[in-house]
Amino acid sequence: MSRHFRVWRGDSSGGEIRDYDVDVNDGEVVLDIIHRIQATQAPDLACRWNCKAGKCGSCSMEINGKPRLGCMTRMSTFEESETVTITPLRAFPVIRDLVTDVSFNYTKARETPAFSPPEGLAPGEYRMQQIDVERSQEFRKCIECFLCQNTCHVVRDHEENKEAFSGPRSFIRAAELDMHPLDARSDRKEYAQANQGLGYCNITKCCSEVCPEHIKITDNAIIPLKERVVDRRYDPLVWLGRKIFRRDQLAEAPPAGVAPDAHLDVGEMLSTQSGGPSPFGDDQTFPLTDITYQHPAPGSPSREG
Amino acid sequence: MKERIERHLYDVVVIGAGGAGLRAAIEARLAGKRTAIISKSLFGKAHTVMAEGGAAAAMGNANSRDNWMVHFRDTMRGGKFLNNYRMAELHAKEAPERIWELETYGALFDRTPDGKISQRNFGGHEYPRLAHVGDRTGLELIRTLQQKIVSLQQEDFAETGNYESRIRVFSETTITELLLDGDRVAAAFGYYRESGELILLEAPAIVLATGGVGRSYKVTSNSWEYTGDGHALALRAGATLINMEFLQFHPTGMVWPPSVKGILVTESVRGDGGVLRNSDQKRFMFDYVPDVFRKQYADTEEEADRWYTDPDNNRRPPELLPRDEVARAINSEVKAGRGTKSGGVFLDVSTRMPAETITRRLPSMYHQFKELADVDITKEPMEVGPTCHYVMGGVEVDPDTAAAAGVVRGLFAAGEVSGGMHGSNRLGGNSLSDLLVFGKRAGEHASAYAESLDKRPKVRTADVEAAAGAALAPLHRESGENPYTLQQDLQAVMGDLVGIIRREGELTDALKRLHELKLRVANVGATGGRRYNPGWHLALDLRNMLVVSECTAKAALEREESRGGHTREDFPTMNPQWRKVNLVCSLDDMGEVHLERKPLPAMRPELLELFEYGELTKYMTDEELS
Incomplete structure (x- = not known):
């Protein structure tokens, strides 16, 4: 059965939405349609893909304005008469058609200090409990599709924030290393705050929403990173605890921290300027009107011309 | 026509950025060599991520009776004794070290109750042997190696102010030709996929780690990258390929819906208790146990079911036979009209364990079926059938150094692109350990070879022009x-x-x-x-x-x-006379494929002694045994 598709074609100098009528078979996904367009109508239509099974994170694109994996978006999720519009990831520069320059993510990954092996433990001597590795394992499920990076409005609408802000992918890497039972560094949270722009995140959970691996990015990585930064910097009890307890016992110590009635704003406390940094950059005028991330209505192209 | 060609000088160029390539590159960089990694895709997207089950290594964490000799035996049996015995030996001996090493790079495998690396059962392995992370072990492996490379780049940055001073990843770059200086490799020629610009990487040593060939098949678990690039580059450079007739059809690929046809359903589904049934609901694998395996496999459902909890006193379920046996059995059932509508058979876990256990032990399978096929595997069976999965054949190599055989020097190969290690059939779990063991060896020996030359091989301008012409044609x-x-x-x-x-x-x-x-x-x-x-x-x-x-x-x-x-x-x-023969492919001067028979290297006596005489008689000729 033939159905109507709109696909963005172009490169860094500009482009346009083009129309394609393509046969769709039972059980197909959006990536199948792109492959059919390549094979029958536009052999040079550029699109990244590898595994076609949701495991490699290559075929990230925006489908009806939503950041999705092409291989994991079943055609049966659309109405039969619905036009499906496919556009490249919006937060990254277009190379050609659906392929974008995602080097931003690799640059940020390279700046994040790597795993630091514990001294005095030879290979084969590592001992960890399943329950302790599971927290980090959740973040290691990440397939680096960069949909979270693409959807995060700190960079999606504000190119200028890319310098200071590493994005959700980098935060779960920081959290993963922070929670690694044998990582020798103990400043992962402070690093995330000082060098990765953790303070810019205002916890709108858009990243968690688009994660195809269903990693609870905000709840399990970003919020714990933020909370613990507060603990470490301001709580004398925790400071004392770190001196007295071994690091692995710390987690079992009674949750010390900010008093229950003290509603401290995280960003405000950690900023060098009073009032804290704006999560949307300091060049904003208020009230903020254009920063709320909204899913465009189905069928309306999110990017034209 | 004057083309602009970007030129780089390296000591070692590794073509391929999957497990074998990254491990080789790490080793070359650790040996102090300036190293380039060529990746056809983005860094970290390699086909290795598709490996689900785990990495086989006889660490003995789950069963202390396991050791390299048992692993060696299983590997030879799985390959029907056509394996290069020395590769199987090195692999079995070195796999545990290679796995433990990954933990020092930050890998987080699933654990045993005493905190060691957990090991799971898999087809053809006598003891639980596969180090794993749920069913996404390949992803863990690739991410760990990727992050180790980043960590080495950070060290280089601290020292030189440049992340890429000693190791650089050329992502989305394809190599189309190897250029020679006499019989020595001199350079790799290719293009950036992104811009279409041409690139020449001169290096005295080149490691091929390009994976397999599955894209030549209709139903395959392999991605678009698997076009046999390394195999073909090696042939054209004067190296030889062995065992190319041996392709592994994984028994359980998805058969429905059509868009996912071929995508893998991990063997751990069966290792953890999943069973195969035909359309008559019969567990048909009991009818397909070959004589050579009858001693190790259960002949009743009762015994097979007891094995999951008491493997010491029961024989294994026949669902865990080597992959080739299971693939052929499914093929026969479907041909006999006992298949499903979509041409597969049923693989069922839903009646075998609680939903909660399924989602915990097979999270990515649950996810894959739910999202790709809208099938809830905790409630209904999966439909599966054979899919082209792995090529056992590949570049003929020296087992110890991974150097390619034939008339070329300076060329090395590791991982799926190399041949010999798996014989006629690869055991599940042996590929992840293979690429670590021989990736390391290839990196090490490529570095040593580069070190040994007094002067760098030179590229001829005419060759570069010819390669550019062919690429743009x-x-x-x-x-x-x-x-x-x-x-x-x-x-x-x-x-x-x-x-x-x-x-x-x-x-x-x-x-x-x-x-x-x-x-x-x-x-x-x-x-x-x-x-x-x-x-x-x-x-x-x-x-x-x-x-x-x-x-x-x-x-x-x-x-x-x-x-x-x-x-x-x-x-x-099986014919014991044929077991002694390797089929070796080369290209002649006219570019035509030339095939010849060569003898398979004979196993050393002390390795032969690891097997019972009775077992060897099933594979070997009388004169070999006398």
């Missing part, structure tokens, strides 16, 4: 044939005529058709310019797919027996 043939049509035709030939079950007439026919395709591929065209143009990329890959397919078809026609990943309907049994 399809773009100048705008009215040439559509590459996608050619690929479909090639896949049809290989899938229909050189598939799981092979016959002489069909193989002869296949060779004729491959010859016709060769003429058409020479006239393939690409429209749309050089910038990220998948049609052009495919047009260039086709040449490699074709020559490798020809090797497979030729060798399949020559080998008149059935063994592991090669089944001849007209020669249905």
